[in-house]
Amino acid sequence: MNTHTIKGQMPTAAIEDLKELAARAEFKKLLYVPVINWVLIISCLLSLMAWFYLSTEWLAGNLSAWWLTLLSTYTFFIFILTVHEASHLVLSRNRWVNDILGTLLTCIPYPQLPIVQFRHQHLTHHRDTCGVEDPDDYLYQGVWLTRMFKIFTHDFYWCYWSFCNRDSAPKSTNVINLLSMSIYISVLVLGFTSAYWYEFLMLYVIPQRIGFFVAILMFAYVQHPPQKCSVKEQSPFMTTSIIRGFDSPFATVYFGQNRHLIHHLYPNMPIYRNWQAWQLGKDVFERQNLANIGIDAEKFTQLNRQNQELYKQVQQDIDAQNQDMQSYLYVTITAVEQVAQGINSYTFEPNETAQSLPEFEPGAHIDVEVADGIVRQYSLCNDYQQSNCYQIAVQCEENGRGGSKLLHQTFKVGQVVKISKPRNLFALKPASNVLLFAGGIGITPMLAMAWKLHHQRTPFELHYCFASDNKWAFKQQWSSLPFANNINVYIDDDRDIAALNAEQVLSADTTANVYVCGPEGFMNYIESSAQTAGVAEEKFNKESFTGAEQGDVNANKEFTLKVTGHEQEFLIPKDKSIIQVLKENDIFVPMSCENGVCGTCKCKIKSGEVEHKDMVLNTNEHQEQKLFTPCVTRATTKTLEISF
Numbered sequence: 217m218n219t220h221t222i223k224g225q226m227p228t229a230a231i232e233d234l235k236e237l238a239a240r241a242e243f244k245k246l247l248y249v250p251v252i253n254w255v256l257i258i259s260c261l262l263s264l265m266a267w268f269y270l271s272t273e274w275l276a277g278n279l280s281a282w283w284l285t286l287l288s289t290y291t292f293f294i295f296i297l298t299v300h301e302a303s304h305l306v307l308s309r310n311r312w313v314n315d316i317l318g319t320l321l322t323c324i325p326y327p328q329l330p331i332v333q334f335r336h337q338h339l340t341h342h343r344d345t346c347g348v349e350d351p352d353d354y355l356y357q358g359v360w361l362t363r364m365f366k367i368f369t370h371d372f373y374w375c376y377w378s379f380c381n382r383d384s385a386p387k388s389t390n391v392i393n394l395l396s397m398s399i400y401i402s403v404l405v406l407g408f409t410s411a412y413w414y415e416f417l418m419l420y421v422i423p424q425r426i427g428f429f430v431a432i433l434m435f436a437y438v439q440h441p442p443q444k445c446s447v448k449e450q451s452p453f454m455t456t457s458i459i460r461g462f463d464s465p466f467a468t469v470y471f472g473q474n475r476h477l478i479h480h481l482y483p484n485m486p487i488y489r490n491w492q493a494w495q496l497g498k499d500v501f502e503r504q505n506l507a508n509i510g511i512d513a514e515k516f517t518q519l520n521r522q523n524q525e526l527y528k529q530v531q532q533d534i535d536a537q538n539q540d541m542q543s544y545l546y547v548t549i550t551a552v553e554q555v556a557q558g559i560n561s562y563t564f565e566p567n568e569t570a571q572s573l574p575e576f577e578p579g580a581h582i583d584v585e586v587a588d589g590i591v592r593q594y595s596l597c598n599d600y601q602q603s604n605c606y607q608i609a610v611q612c613e614e615n616g617r618g619g620s621k622l623l624h625q626t627f628k629v630g631q632v633v634k635i636s637k638p639r640n641l642f643a644l645k646p647a648s649n650v651l652l653f654a655g656g657i658g659i660t661p662m663l664a665m666a667w668k669l670h671h672q673r674t675p676f677e678l679h680y681c682f683a684s685d686n687k688w689a690f691k692q693q694w695s696s697l698p699f700a701n702n703i704n705v706y707i708d709d710d711r712d713i714a715a716l717n718a719e720q721v722l723s724a725d726t727t728a729n730v731y732v733c734g735p736e737g738f739m740n741y742i743e744s745s746a747q748t749a750g751v752a753e754e755k756f757n758k759e760s761f762t763g764a765e766q767g768d769v770n771a772n773k774e775f776t777l778k779v780t781g782h783e784q785e786f787l788i789p790k791d792k793s794i795i796q797v798l799k800e801n802d803i804f805v806p807m808s809c810e811n812g813v814c815g816t817c818k819c820k821i822k823s824g825e826v827e828h829k830d831m832v833l834n835t836n837e838h839q840e841q842k843l844f845t846p847c848v849t850r851a852t853t854k855t856l857e858i859s860f
Contacts, residue, residue: 230451234811241753243497244832246482248834253306255488266291267292291423292427295326295427299334301486301487306486330393330396333374337374340381345456355367363437435473438459440456441507451505453481453504453505454505454506455477458506459474460508472490472493484815502523503526504524544585547565548632549632550564550605550629559689567632573605577643579731580639580640581641582637584633594660608660644729647674650728651730655738656683656738660733678703678704679706683708722746732758772791775850775855776855777858778855784801788850794849794858805846812829815845817845817847822842824855
């Protein structure tokens, strides 16, 4: 696999593995932040109730000091989880609700850890795990006894660290930092100088310190050993260690954090879903370089190596097969026809009389050499039984990378073109009934599929959506198609034609195999509708496009960025992302992967338009909540205003 590394980014191979996970429907569901994170809120409320109950039982003499300390410690551990989750904005999808609720739930057990202050230092840890700016790096310095003392008192160091790094945080965060620590110190002074100092010690200080110790020991120390931790640019899967042994019980009481790696790869995933995420992505995780600790750690490390070798061999076999399949053919353009505004169809036939073109199956695509060094992929859209010819349809993208525009300008009848043999990553599966959904130029593979389903006499429906009547591809031939009665069309600007209600269509037959091709937003809409309708994951198929693709830098456009709360405007050049420019100007933005696969840096669009390129946010988050990822997404308008 390609392991090319760019400074400040993950290796390409790691990004591809994370994309593979994010593309899985069941895994992607785990990344969606709920409106209210009831799992953790209820856990926190129950912990508060348990703490008060344990206190009254001990005061009444019904509970020993040992049981009081043991059980109360776990309640304080839950409070730390609440602070931690709120710092990542996953206690609630609404930032204000998240911060206010997090503060109210944890202000009594941990007044020294206000959400906004903890967010500043904790997300810096995520951004620079094991690096020079990591505030948790302090824990690894000194002899063993010194390190243990640091774990007990790490919250005081966080306050000190935040004060030293106050220039990288808003002024309000610095004020809250100093105010909260002052309140906490006042509480300690008042508690220890009162007549009830012993009760204060037993009921508050000891369980708080031990609960904090357990959380920091497991989160920040045990799973981040410096001798095994490597920065994400080199090996993101080794930023934390995997705790082996007693997996299921440990995951239950520890909220899945024996796989703290999941949290570092996907910081915006609610923490209680981490263990489920590990199970769903185990095949991907177990072929990585993992730092294993605990029971039989070396056995698992050896297993990881074996899985890597096996996967490497499989990839080599696939690459060899693809290389054989991608041997090129020379064909002649025998027909060019405008089939819609901005869309031309091109028919290719053998360049030599004796030559024959390889057969293809619907869903297949070919590589087309547009010019020297410029190759683009296009789906075959004609009937697979059509004698010895290939047909593609190409939409001229004015704001694309230039390939389609050049093809429209240069491809003429009689011209000899270099293409690859067809290869199919989107093949039809045997089914008793099929639903096809096409958006815009995504009609091309769907037409080929419709032809085959027609020949096989397989019941099917084709639902085709496009922006306006002049964007209706192949409209002239539509009525003459032998399966015309199977087709429904939806025109966005025609109010007399109802918009596609995908959920209703899919609910009518949840046993049908579903295929979708089109723009990312369209595919996400169909996918979410399929999930709501109850379509099984294995029946849903879509043409895979590369998410989080930053593309050709030269194709980017400069734009002006405004940030709510900042008077200064920022020019975002072609060769820099929004997040890079903000970082250069000392504006703190939470971030982790910087490749659109984790969602940590998501911001809200106040005005302007963007072209979404992330792999984690869904249609609702893009369109309704106006969220986007500034690490890979760019504006399509001259000015973009955002808020954090």
